[in-house]
Amino acid sequence: MNLYPIHTQPALMFDKTLIIADLHIGIEHVLRNAGFNIPSQSKKMMEKIITLYKKHKMSRVVIVGDVKHNIPNISYQEFDEIPGFFEELLKFCSVDVVPGNHDGEIKKLLPKDVKIHSPKGFILDDAGFFHGHTRPDENVMKCRYAVMGHNHPVIVFKDRLGYRISKPCWLRGKMLKNRDRYKNANPEIIIMPSFNKLCGKPVNEKKFLGPITKLLDIKNLSAYLLNGMFLGKIGDLKL
C-alpha cells in the first residue's frame, strides 16, 4: 500500500484517497470568547482541499477526527458552516469521518451521505485510522500503518537571541515493547499535523495527548517538517 504525505501539505494520500485530520471548524468561537474576533478559517480550508483536488483528483476524503470544535454544544457558527462545507465536499468526493473528542453531536450536522465510523477507528487497505482520544480497536492497530490526529504536532525553534518560530510537523514511530492489549500489533504510527492552522501544540516542549501515545516510544519518534525535512528524533529535539 502506497501511503505517502503530500509535499508541503498536512495531508496523506493513497490511491485516490486523501486523508486529513483536525479541522476544528468553529474554533473561532472559542477565540471570540477569549477576546479575538478572528474571521472564519473554514473558507480557506475548503479552498485548500479544492486545490488538492485539482492536483490529485482524489475520489474520497477521510477525516481523522475533530471536524468541529465546540464541546459539549454546537455553536451557531458550526450550524452555519459545517453542513455547507460537507455538501461542497460531497460534490466531488465521498467522505469518511472518524469522530474525535470534539465531535460530540456531529451526526446532527453532517449530510446523510457522509460515512461516520466508530470512534474505535476503521480500516482501509492496510492502514487503520483513528482519532487518538480513545483506544482504537485491536484490528486497527494490527495494520501496517496506524494513522491518528488529536495532537496537532508542531516543533518550536528558539535561537540565541530569543527569536521563536514554530512549524507544523509529522511524527512517525513505533510502540514500546510493552504493548498492553495490542500484543500482536506493530504498526508504523503516524501522527498527523492539524489541517486547521489555528491549532498547534509544541511536541518538543509539551506532553502528548491520548491513550495510545502512552504506549509510544516517544523519544524515538521521528519528526518531519511539511516540506520533507527530517528533523531527527523527538528525544534530540527537546528544548
Next chain:
Amino acid sequence: MNAFGLLNEKIQKALEENLIIQPTEIQKLAIPKIMEGKNVLLIAPTGIGKTEAALLPVFDWFLSKKNSPVSFLYITPMRALNRDMLKRTIDFGKKLGINVMVRHGDTPMKERVYQSKNPPDMLITTPETLQILLLGKKLRQHLKNVRWVIVDEIHELAVSERGAQLSVALERLSELAGDFQRIGLSATIGSPDKVGKFLAGVERDVEILKVSTTKNVDIDVESPATKKIDKEIADKSSSTLKTASCIRRCGELIEKHNSTLFFVNTRDTAESLAARFRLWDEKFPAGIHHGSLSKNVRIKMEDDFKNEKIKSLICTSSLELGIDVGSADFTLQYNSPRQVTRLVQRVGRSGHKIGETSKGKIIASDPDDIAESAVIARKALNNEFEEIKIRESPLCVLANQIVGFAMKEKCSIDDTIKTIKKAYPFRNLDKKIFISVLNQLREEGIIWSDNNFFGKRKNAIDYFYENISMIPDEKNYKVMDISSRNFVGILDEKFVANYINEDATFIMKGVSWKVVEIKDNIISARQIPEIGTIPSWIGEELPVPFEVAVEVGKLRRQFAKIEKDYPASQETMKIFSDYIKKQAPVPNDKLITIENCENIIIINACFGSKVNETIANLLSSLLTARTGASVGIQTDPYRIILESSAHAKPEIVKKCLLETKPETVEEILRIVLKNSSYLKYQMLYVAKKFGLIRKDADYSIFGMHKLMELLRDTIIYDEAINRFMHEKMDVEKTKKNLELIQNKKIDVQLTEITPMGLAGIEKRKELIGPELADREILLALKKRLENEYTILLCLSCRHHRKTGIKNIEVFRCPICNSVLVASVNEKTVQNFEKKKLSEKEIKKIRKNANLILSHGKKALLCLAGRGIGVDTASRILRKRHETEEEFLRDILSAEINYARTKRFW
C-alpha cells in the same frame, strides 16, 4: 483704530473691565480676518493670546447673529483643558450673555444629561467626545446649529491619527450642519500649508496667519566646564563628573533667573535629574511635571510654579501645550531637543511679557550632543523648521469611522466615501481599499455589508465604546504613596514586568520609592532616601531629522572653519573640535565607516533616525538571508548596530551598501518587516483598532507568533507595515542616499573599532528573524547527521564495521590500513560480500570511497543525508563553502529536493 475697535461694544467693555486694552500681534492679524467669515489658521507661539484672537471675533459674530445652541464648538485635546483658560472663557461668556459649557470624558452623567436638555451656546470639548456627541439623538439636533468650530493645538492633531479621526468627524458634522467657519490654532511648525488644508478640508479655502517667532529670541548652546565642586556633587548624587557639572550649571542658571522652565526629552530623564538634584541639595527649588504623574501632582506643580513657590519645573512635552504656567522668563533645555520645531516651541514658552525676549539655553553633555544642539539652535534662529508629513488614508481611522457612521443608521457606501474624501488625509481614498476594510470588519462580525450599504451589528457597540480614542491602550500600574494614600503616578507594563517586585526601588516625582505591595494594578510604595531605578516608559525619543544629522556630519568634517556660524561659545565648540581631532577617520556627511567586534557590526552614518532605521532593517534582511540567523538591530541618528547570532563580516555590509539597487529597497523592507519583532506592537495596535482583538483579550490562549501568521495576508498586516514605515522609516531619503553612496559621492570605509562607534551600544535589541529560522534547523540537521550510524567498508580487505559518524576519527581500514573506505548500508555490504553488485554499483562505491578520502568527515555527513547518493554528495562537496552553514544548507536543499520528488519516507 486698533483691532478691538472692530468688535461689538459689549465685548470692548468686557475687555476693559478685565484690563485688556491692547491687542497682541496675533489678535491684530486675526480679528479682522475672522470677522470676514473666512476659514483661518493662526500660527503663533504659545501664550500670546491665540485663544482670545479666535474667541473674540467669534463671540462678536454670535452677538450679531444670535444663533440657536449649540452654535460653536471649541475642540482641544484633553490634557490641554487648561483650567484657567476654561474659567476665563466661561466668565467672559457670562458677561456677554453667552452660555459656555465643557464636556469631556470625565464630565459627570448629571451634567451630560443637563447639556442635552439645555444645550449651551458654546461647547468646549475634546476630539474623542465629539465622536460621542455625533451619536446622541438629542445632541445631533442641537449640533445642526453649529456655525463656528475652533480647533486648538491643531499642529499636534494634524500629524496624528487622532487628527485624521477628527477631520472625518468634522466632515460628518458638516453633513449635519452645513459648512461652518473653521478656525485653527497652531504652535510654530513647518509646512503650514498642509496644516491649513487639514483644517479646511478639500475644496475649501483657508487663510494662514503667522506671527514671527524670531524677533526677540535668544538661544545658545553650552557644555559646562568642570569646576572643583563638581566632584563633590557627583558623589552626593551618584552621577558622572560631566552630569554633575551640568547639574551644577543648571542650578546656577535657575538661581539667576526668576522662573525657569527646565525641559528634558523623556520622562525618565525628568525623574533621573529631579532625583539627583534632590540628592545634591534637598532644598533644590525644582518641581517635576510629566504625563505619567497623577493629575493632582501635576496641578500642584503647576500652581506652585505659577505662584513662584518653586523657581523651576523639570518637565517634558507635557508643558509644551497651552497650559498656563504664568510668566517664565527663561527656558533651559537639557541635551539636544532633537528637532527644531520642538526647540522653538519650548523656548517660546518663556518671555511673554510684551517687549520681552524669549531666552533659552541648551546644556549639552557630550561632543555629539554639542554638535546636534548647535545645529538645531542655528536652524531655530533661522526659521528652518522640519517639514511635517501627514499620512494618507490611515486605515485604523477608516475602520473606526466606518463603525462610527454605522452606529447611527444604515449607510450608503458611495455616499460615505464621498463624505470621507472631503477630509484632507483621505482625499485620495481608493474605493477598493474602503471595501477591503469594510470586508475585514464584516468578517469579524462587527458590521454587515452588501454591494451598496452597510450597517452595524451587535458587536459594533462594544467595539465603538472600546475604541473611541485612537490613543493606544497601554496597561499601566498606578503608584500609590502608602503613607498618604495619594496617587503619585503611573508605571508602564514593560518596566514593571522587568524591574518591579516587592522591595524593588524606583524613582518617581523626583523621589525614590520602595515597593511595599503590588495588588491588582496598584503598586503601594514608601519613600526612601537612596537612589532607586529610573523607570522607562515606552516610546519616548523624537527622531532626529535627516537634515540635522547631515549638518552634524558637515560640522564633523569642517569643524575648523565653522565656529562663528553657530550659537555656542568658543569653549563649548572647542570641546567638540578636540574630540573630532582625536578620531581618524571621522564619519561625516561624506563618509560612512564600518567597524566590528566579535559578532557586532557598527556602521557610523550621519543620516538621522529614520534613514538609519531604514538602512538597519535593509541590512539585517540581507545579512539574515545570507546566514540564516536572526539579526538584532539598534539604531541612533549616527549609528546602526547589528548583532548576529552567527558571525557576519563587515565586508559583506559594505558590499550590501554598494550593491543594493535603490529600486528594490521598498520591496526588501516589506519582506523583512514581516518577520520583525517590533512589528508585533504595531500589529497589536492595528488589530485592536480593527476590532480583531478586544480589550479583555486573553493572550495566553494564543501566541503572538500565531496571531501574526494568521494576519499575514490581511489588510491588517499591510496597514501595520505602512504605519510602521511611516513612523520609523524614510524610504525616499534612503534611496537617494544609496544612490549617493553608489555614485561615490559618499565614501564607505572599514575601520578598527572606535570609541565613537562603541558609544552607541546599549542593552535593548529588536529582532529580525529569517523566513525559516533555518540556522536552528541547520543545527538540528547537523546533530541528526552526526548521530547517524554507517558501515565503513574497506575496499581492499572487505573488512567492515558499523559505527556512529560522530565517533569516526580515522578513515583508514583498521586491519589493512587501506585508505579506500566507503560509507555504505547493510544491504550494500551483504551484496558486496555475496559479490552480487553490478559494475555500476561498484563504480559508485569506489566514488564513495574517493569522496571520503578527499573530504573526510564532511563526506560522511553528506552521504548520511536522506536520499543523497554519491553523485549528489559529489556535487555538494565540490563546492567551496565559506561557512559550515552554507555546507549544511546544501545538504538540506538536497534532502528537500529528494522529498519533493520521491516519497519522503
